[in-house]
Amino acid sequence: KEKLELTNKSYVDPVGRRGESDLVFKTNINGKEGYLYIICEHQSTEDPYMPLRFLEYNVQLLRQHLKENGNVLLPVILNMCIYNGKNPYKGSSSLLSMFSDPDLAKSCMLDSFHLVDLYSTSEDELLSYKKAAFAAMVLKQGIYRDFKQWFSDHI
Template sequence: MHHLHDHNYKNLFSHPQLLKELLISCVPEPWVTDLDFTRACRIDKSFITSSQKKLESDLIWQIPFLSGQEIYLYILIEFQSTVDHFMALRILRYTLELYSSLLKDKPAMKKLPAVFPILLYNGDERWTAPENLSDLIDERISLDFIPRFRYFKIAENEFERDKLLALRNLIGALFLVETTEREALVPLVKQIVDILKQEQPEIAKAFVSWLQSFFADPVPDWVTDVSQLTEVPTMLATTVQKWKEELLEQGKSEGIREGLREGIREGMRETARKLKKKGMSFTEIAEVTGLSIEEIKNL
């Protein structure tokens, strides 16, 4: 992944709504449903050293509970494909640095707030590093004197495709795109569009920017600035057209080509519906989309 993709990936999780989807979809802890995401506040701090910034990134959120207390979420995003066996030690160090920062800001503090550490891993290799710090320490002394610390792992490649589709949110779509072969995504384009239509415009825009950096090198012209969600279907249809050209050149099977054609036509149908609502004539819509006038009338 190049730097732009890393930046856009982190930017997605800078939105409280996507943070909410991540926790509700992936963290089966009872306290998650008691969080007030409307008052979530991102903390402008980072404890990643300059030498590690190309391999990882971090996000810190302060979120109050509905009951009034608060919790901090420390999210470490791991970009490198190799597995760090001592990840638990690294995340513990970052967590302790966060605590030190909080004490510096509030020296009169008598009790530290809870910090929930999350590892978000999007590499291809299976994550095998211990999640518990104690598993990295020799146990020849009493366990009472061995630090107890565990991070919560979210590894994208451990989710089954059906489960991701069943989420029906951008977290499912994000993980699906990153873990699925390009040609296998074609029949799922409409479902991704349907998900985008349910999201806030700024999140949809961030997701399309991420799609651009994920698939394209160099960056194409088809996504420059998405300010309204209604623009997304057309842009995704353009992406599918690009996929079609690439796959046909590679001599893929007729079944895949048929899936590509249907994905493109569905995108054009969605565009035609929106143009009809804007009052454009059937003839003009047919010229733009390539659909027949009869088909446009029946939409």
Template sequence: MDIIKNPHDSLFKRTLGDKEVAVDFLENYLPNSILKEIDLTDIKVAKDSFIDKELEESFSDILYNVSIDGKEGFVYLLFEHKSYFDKMTPVQMLGYILDIWKLYNKQNKNEKLPPIIPILIYHGDRKWKYGSSLSELIEATSEAISDYIPGYNYLLYDFSNYSDAEIKGQIKLRLFLKLISHIFDDDFDKGLREVLPLLIELREKTTGLEYIETVVKYILNIGEEISLNELDQKAKTISAEGSAVIMTIAEKIYHDGKEEGKVENMHEMIEFAMELKFGLSSKKIVQEINKIDDYERLKNIKDAIKSYDSLEELVKNIDI
């Protein structure tokens, strides 16, 4: 399994970088008082990211260009995916808001700066405790002094504290939110039980396979140091169909479809499928299979793996 440099960022961008999912999120979670002021019919996803390079492992962001009260405006989504609290997050967000205004001012000749609605999605293993205003981080002082201290409010969504019943939206959004709400659980079984039915449902959609691949990679890179075999076994105890989805995507992940290196790719796919189905006990057989350089023979072995429930049965029925 390839190690994804930043699996949180990959999942976040793949999900909320989709305009349809972005609208779904905003319509379901923005307060009605704000939603009625925004026109989402022509939402645009900006390509710019405002995250400092050294903080890319801790934050992801997306900037949406929308119409607010009939004028140009922005919704700025900051996704914090540290597993620990950082009280400076609102300060960092303020810096990103200022950077957006600076960039806008450089690119436009408008006298006024556009409004920016800041949203923080917190993704930690404990409840967020720093409120939803920058002022909550600053020592209380007299009104005469506080008038000169910068401050702003932001919308906060701490999905680590949401019940499954509170998670709303279409399939991709619910899948994303259920994943981030459960991924740091000590026991991911409950999260997998919530996620698998959505993966099965999404598989039926023509555009769903790529996104399922992202989800499976995310689980394997983040979830409780889970192996491919363990993930498949967990899936089997919940749903045979869910396990089949995992296997289908696993094969896709491990096969790039190129003509070059077909034998090497097939070796890799067989090793992966053997470990996934039979565990580490298959290693000696895999070593023998890796000596085979006949592509068609290897293909027959790969296909045979699906047909047998035990390693002994497989070995009896394949030509090694």
């Protein structure tokens, strides 16, 4: 049974201004909880950065979802812009298309991040980092907040 439940979502942007969302419905998407985010502010001109705008809204919506529901898996958000201009919309609807290298942007930014796990990385491997070795070793030992013993053992 599919249903749309209108939510009363609002957000506070990074500079502290309160914003009201357009229309946000809670619904099921492929059988899983999700949101349908509709921008319907009579978008009559093309916004060349509409995909970026959706990303900003989505991050705010996801943060609010986590705040309300705790540490849970994130819901999918289906974004929809209702455009009512005098000419056909020719702007991009894809965030990835806005990057000079969409595949690289997807792999570096939108799919996963590169993790350097200092806890699990051996000191020998960190020493192979050449110019960054010293910084990596200091950061690895940083959890102890007292470097005297480590420095005397290793230098």
